[in-house]
Amino acid sequence: MQTIDWIVLIGTLLFIVLYGSWKTRGSKNVQEYIRGGNEAKWWTVGLSVMATQASAITFLSTPGQAFHSGMGFVQFYFGLPIAMVVICMIFIPLYHKLNVYTAYEYLESRFDLKTRSLTAILFLIQRGLAAGITIFAPAIILSAVLGWDLTTLNVIIGVLVIIYTVSGGTKAVSVTQKQQMAIIFTGMLIAFFLIVSYLPEGVTFSKALDIAGASGKMEVLDFSFNFDNRYTFWSGIIGGSFLALSYFGTDQSQVQRYLSGKSIKESQLGLLFNGLLKVPMQFFILLVGVMVFVFYQFNPSPLNFNENSVNKLLNSEYSNEYKEIVEKNNILFSQKKGIAQELAKTGDVGLKTKLTSMDSLEKSYRLRTQYLIKRVIDSTYSKNYDQLALEVKNLEKEPLSEEYKIKQKELLALYKKSAKDKETNDKDYIFITFILNNLPRGLIGLLLAVILSAAMSSTASELNALASTTAIDLYKRNVKEDKDDKHYVNASKFFTLVWGILAILVACFANLFDNLIQLVNIIGSIFYGNVLGIFLLAFFVKFVRSNATFVAAIITQIIVIIGWYYDWMPYLWLNLFGCVLVMVIAMIIQPFISLDSHTDLGISE
Template identity: 30%
Template sequence: MGRGARGGEEYFLGRRDLPWLVVLLSVVATETSTLTFLSIPGIAYGGSLAFLQIAVGYVLGRIAVAAWLLPAYHEGRLRTAYELLEARFGPETRRFTSAIFMVTRLLADSVRLFATAIPLTLVTGWPLVTSVLAIGALTFIYTFIGGIRAVVWVDASQMVLYLAGGLIALVVLGQAAPGGWPDILARAAEAGKLTVIDPALDFGRPYTLWAGLLGGAFLSMGSHGADQLIVQRLLACRDLAASRRALVGSGFAVLFQFTLFLFVGLGLWAWYDGAAFARSDEIFARFIVEALPAGVRGLLIACVFAAAMSTLSSSINALSSTTAYDFWARAGAAAGADERRILRVGKIAAAVWTVLLVAAAIGFIPQSEESAAVEVSLGIASLVYGGLLGGFALARFSRRATSGSVRLGIALGIASVACVWMFGRAAVAWPWFVLIGAAVTVAVGLFAGRRPRRS
């Protein structure tokens, strides 16, 4: 896939001719990590199907991004998401938001890399450090050689793999129940686990109708409209219409994916007869190791790594593209650099970011007993998406905001969510974080950007 790439744009954007269906699968695979693969069944195991309200919000958020952000990305033939902010607020804002993206990706995806090393350690008996190094090295090889084309096509194949794994688990669980899936669903209905809609207006509960539709929509707008990890794929499509099909279609694909793994969770609840587990993330992993026959067990373990490597490879490629375009190509003597030099710098950056991701994952090992990996990863992403989304909203719709006011707004938006995360999590659930951060960013950006009236 990487043959023939002679410049940075070909390496990072795949000549802008990638098929929209492959990009759709890559988008879903990129946002699906090992944490999702193992955690979503645990949500249904301990609760109900109410998480689907969040997934519906995801669809609505992607429709909004397709309507008001994607046209701007394609009109300017941009190479990174943050180039759009430069056109409105100047290079300082572009570098500021790109740096936020880099730090967020480094921290969040190093946690995902650490979480993936755990099952590899259980299977092989290797130390956690060795497992982290092995996964990081293997993912780096095809990402470094093939660029975005290799990443997208491998993502698509990996998504097919782990969806097949979920379907196989569904079949095995149905065959194990005395009355098959009708019996599982009947028992789940009696226990109230088939509830999908919760109309309660309670900001402290994460899976309500309002948290799902509003919070889920804003979270999706932040992750798919202001995060280079996803935007890079949409820029690699052939035109605006193809990008829109890939983005909106990925929302429905995620809805199907979540439904699949939530039903796996219902099957696990019936299998274990509702037994208590110390951590919900353990349930599906334990079922794979203890209950599945050889061969099928290996396939499901491969699915765990497929989900993780698709996210890790995307992070390496997105981080190196922002390094090359948002920083190096904008700096002094490098300004106006040709695409061949950008390609070389981007490949060097890919190696550096891989080392940093691996090092951060190894550094998380001593903290692993204190925090659930899924909570840490979601918390890191939720901290910044609101600020970034608010910055893009100001760029698109405000004439009042200035470069300084938008950077101040983003900083205070992130700070406000950090305060809620540290002191108010009991009263405000995580789906509301992006909405809060975006609202603060827009309000501060507008207020601080007002110019005094002339007398």
């Protein structure tokens, strides 16, 4: 990085922190600190909701996901617009009618204190972990590619967020997120147009899409019901809808964003704005990753983008084997480059078939490189690997044969099962490596500012929500003495600081898991379905009371965790599974549990 990059990066981050702190200084009461004085317009609500979800993980991992797997990941977001409409119709009017500070306040009026507290605690667990990951994600990548100390980066990101979040509360989060989203959109647009401009002369954007399509990167829709396929149209529409309903409807980090709206209408318009823009935004970010893939069809790329892992491999007993793979891949690259250039000129269908064949072979090289890294850092590996890898190697001359496809699929399954280590995965390093190696001076600083701004925006929302839930749902509700507003504002600031420190600690001890964007969604899926089910029971199933709901929620959470651990189903389906399970259990056991003294049915009033 050059001096201009440091100036752009540091100047951008300092502006956000100082502006947010100055603009929102002096919150005097809980209503101002937690709900931002209910002054937010719909565009502020919409951008704040979007910025809360779009963490640094989105801009680091999503392009890498597209580089390896193509555009299919966008199906994950197909259920989001549906969820936005449901939340606008049901959740927002109810929350505004009850004038709540947190989503979980309603559960006490409908059920009782223990159900409210249990749901709040489930939120605190999963969101507390997620807050640490949103700090850890950019820190570990920047640490690896820039050589910075990981712990120092975790602390820097965490402290910057804590400063303005403690100072201004919800309003500070909303105000800064508008600037952060402006920086993010600007940076990603510039990156996209630069990548396209870097393609060889004659390779237009449409021809680049043809090249990507020949390698299977433009397969957006998968209508199969195969559970082996993690992202399908159905998992996105069904599982994604339940995940989005849970996240946007019951997660305080999002609920707090639209509770700050000036009116019900402003909150609803903000969420609808998010629903309309989110899928195109994710499509565009994935498309950036696909364009990076096309760029590397004409420019050499490493077999693994995690440089630290490759260096360990080169210094190991497997160095010669890796060098042999690299030599083969270099020959393959020369052939692929020529075919890609010819395809761009002629559009010959036969060339597409050849490119598909070569892409399959390159995947094999990348796969073997990842497994060699696994063997370097972990001596325990499957004894079947060597034999299977040899069979794949012997079939490399026939990459389109059914036998080759079957063997390679078996090898991939074996790798996925045994090699989920942070140092074998390189999806999260692809985009940042491209930025550092190819963008001009000044823009590198801007794109790094994009990544850190995204980390700060989502982390600020999470800390703000964690503090509000702790202060309102646990602390205030269990303190018997009457306290004034100033006391609870100070308590919220204290809890923001505490959760900020805990998030930094989680970040310092976290491990990379397969792909960061998947990790955050997996954590959410383990808890969100259960929480959504509790809310749906409260809204619609009037005969179910608090004790049945409380017992069902505990049983469901245990079963979902066991199901995730033993990999019963893709994580997206855990949202539907958990939601249905808690509702069914509660309805079954309700007749066998004595009626609660609490009879308020809430929504019917």
